Amino acid sequence: MDYDAIKITAGVVATIGLYSILYKENKFYRFFEHVFLGLAAGYTIVAQWKDTLYPQWWLKMFGQVADVDAATGAVTSPAVPGNWIYAAMLPIGLLAYLVFNRKHNWMSKIPIGVILGLWSGQQIQIWWNTWGPQIYSSMQPIIPTTFSTLSVPSTVEVVNGRVMPIQDPVALANVQQQLANNLYLTQALTNFIFVLTFASAFSYFIFSFELKGKFLTGINKFGRWMLMIGFGAIFGSTVMARFALVIDRMSYIVNEWVQALTQR
Incomplete structure (x- = not known):
């Protein structure tokens, strides 16, 4: 072998x-x-x-x-001056190993505090950049602005039995303008389902006051069902990802190992 x-x-x-x-x-x-x-x-x-x-x-x-090309003498990469303030990071980082010393283990909390402080400030910005647009996009209109057609105008056409984007630039621009200026009934219905699901799921986590009445308890129960559906979908995708790993390893055994042995 x-x-x-x-x-x-x-x-x-x-x-x-x-x-x-x-x-x-x-x-x-x-x-x-x-x-x-x-x-x-x-x-x-x-x-x-x-x-x-x-x-x-x-x-x-x-x-x-600086990197200099030996043949031409041209500078390919300029020199970058060093900054010795970064040397202060080494002793701060080494303080973390004092956790194994009973007398000075309190000093190991210094780098942890520095890391958590910097990390927290960074995560606030990352959190808003990630979830801010999603919060904004959750505010969807639910009242249609036109009833000329129930469905959204299509941006594709059938040419010789093949589905292709609209080739006529004038017609395509007209359709895009209609989509930008109008909210169709199917879009409004989709937005309503989204807003209802969002509001009901959000209401499930309101613990400041007791939910009384059939309407509030019904919304709360509906939100619980929506959360279970969402968690089920997440669990299903996780299981599928694990099966994808198993299939990949089985494919490795069959397609690479068996073929490598049979070809010898």
Whole structure:
């Protein structure tokens, strides 16, 4: 067996070893679990240095020397001066290891506080950039502005039995103008379902006052059902993602390993 066959066989054995936990707890699985965690830890350390520490800390602290083309003498990359203020990050980071010292373990909270403070400020901006547009898009109109047609005008046409975008630029511009200026009944109905689902699901998390009356309790119950449907869809997509991983590993065994053995 050559190197490629040995490599593929090792991958198959590791795959079977990790999936053996589905049968029962065994040492075969434990061995490959430790191998996987060890490789992941080693890879993470190297990735942290190459992707984060070296470009974001080391190069900014020491700077970069200009790159000059030996043939032409032209500067391909300008010099970047270093900033020794970044050296202060090293002792702050090393304080985290004092957690193993009983006398000075309180100092390990300093880098944790710095990280959490910077991370919290960054996450506020990221949170708003991520969820702000979604909050804005949840405010949808629910009253149609035209009843000339129930459905939305189509931006495609059938040409020789094939569905294609409208080729006439004037007709396409007319349709796009209608879509921009009008809210059709089907769009209003879709927006109403969305707003109703959003409001009912939101009402499920209101605990400031007791919900009384058939209307409020009904909305609350409807929101609970919508949440269950949403959680079910999320769980289903998670299961499908796990099955996709299983199918990928089975495809690896059948298509690569078996074919590699039969072709020898």
